[in-house]
Amino acid sequence: MSDATSSPIGVFDSGIGGLTVVAEIMRQLPDERIVYFGDTARLPYGPKSNETVTQFAIQDAEFLLEHGVKTIVVACNTASSVAMDALVSRYEIPVIGVIEPGALAAVSSTLSGKIGVIGTEGTISSGAYRKAISKLDRDIEVLETSCPLFVPLAEEGWTDREVTLVIAHEYLTSLRDAAVDVVVLACTHYPILKQTIAKVFGPSVRLIDSAEETAKEVADRLGGLGLARKGGARPEHKFFVSDVPHRFREQAERFLGAPLPEVSVVTVDETTCSGG
Numbered sequence: 437m438s439d440a441t442s443s444p445i446g447v448f449d450s451g452i453g454g455l456t457v458v459a460e461i462m463r464q465l466p467d468e469r470i471v472y473f474g475d476t477a478r479l480p481y482g483p484k485s486n487e488t489v490t491q492f493a494i495q496d497a498e499f500l501l502e503h504g505v506k507t508i509v510v511a512c513n514t515a516s517s518v519a520m521d522a523l524v525s526r527y528e529i530p531v532i533g534v535i536e537p538g539a540l541a542a543v544s545s546t547l548s549g550k551i552g553v554i555g556t557e558g559t560i561s562s563g564a565y566r567k568a569i570s571k572l573d574r575d576i577e578v579l580e581t582s583c584p585l586f587v588p589l590a591e592e593g594w595t596d597r598e599v600t601l602v603i604a605h606e607y608l609t610s611l612r613d614a615a616v617d618v619v620v621l622a623c624t625h626y627p628i629l630k631q632t633i634a635k636v637f638g639p640s641v642r643l644i645d646s647a648e649e650t651a652k653e654v655a656d657r658l659g660g661l662g663l664a665r666k667g668g669a670r671p672e673h674k675f676f677v678s679d680v681p682h683r684f685r686e687q688a689e690r691f692l693g694a695p696l697p698e699v700s701v702v703t704v705d706e707t708t709c710s711g712g
């Protein structure tokens with residue numbers, strides 16, 4: 437057993453949404469320690485340019501490395517869509533994004549060969565899911581839609597309001613009418629709105645939660661590399677944000693399913709990003 441097994445898993449997101457991935461890692465890998473960074477000062481990443489999101493993602497990863505993490509989980513679909521190549525080529529430790537696991541689950545679930553993908557503008561315009569799905573099966577048709585208002589609705593906790601259902605219909609009806617049988621929730625916030633989204637698509641459409649699939653991938657990668665922590669003292673987790681920790685704490689329970697003990701504020705910018 438190498439020492440690295442007891443090192444924490446680093447997870448970052450533009451803000452709160454990555455806690456849906458943390459919740460799944462905690463459920464599937466209860467012995468692992470987690471260091472989480474939510475870049476609340478600079479969110480949202482969804483509407484920003486690829487260059488800006490890549491720069492932020494590198495800075496977020498550098499911050500986690502300062503905490504001695506054994507792997508980095510990019511728990512943000514937008515950052516995973518545009519910054520994975522930059523991150524993977526930069527670091528020796530495994531960097532795990534949310535796209536491949538979600539794409540794989542979608543491809544294994546579809547019977548009709550028509551998959552819907554919903555996410556932020558950045559994720560959808562990158563075509564990252566389309567590319568990942570085509571790599572697995574060229575014959576699958578991928579239909580993509582961005583749903584920018586879902587992020588603020590999830591953050592407000594408006595999960596089952598009438599207005600949320602009206603907006604969901606507005607965004608998703610054309611996808612439903614196109615007869616997709618699988619839809620990837622390609623944004624960290626969308627699992628919070630899963631019930632409302634399911635109302636639009638009905639019971640015959642399977643919704644893929646990339647948080648769940650990503651945690652499975654983390655378990656596989658750590659297990660395969662002999663880096664999994666097994667047993668020992670109850671793991672302690674650390675949570676950091678770049679701004680407004682009280683808002684993060686207020687929202688955390690909804691995303692994590694449990695209250696957060698403590699959240700620290702840190703500055704993460706070019707000064708923490710060695711090598712630019």
Ligand code: DGL
Pocket residue numbers: 449450451453454479480481482483511512513514515555556559587622623624625
């Ligand atoms: N975390 C982002 C994602 O999964 C959603 C929030 C944002 O736009 O920053 O794409």
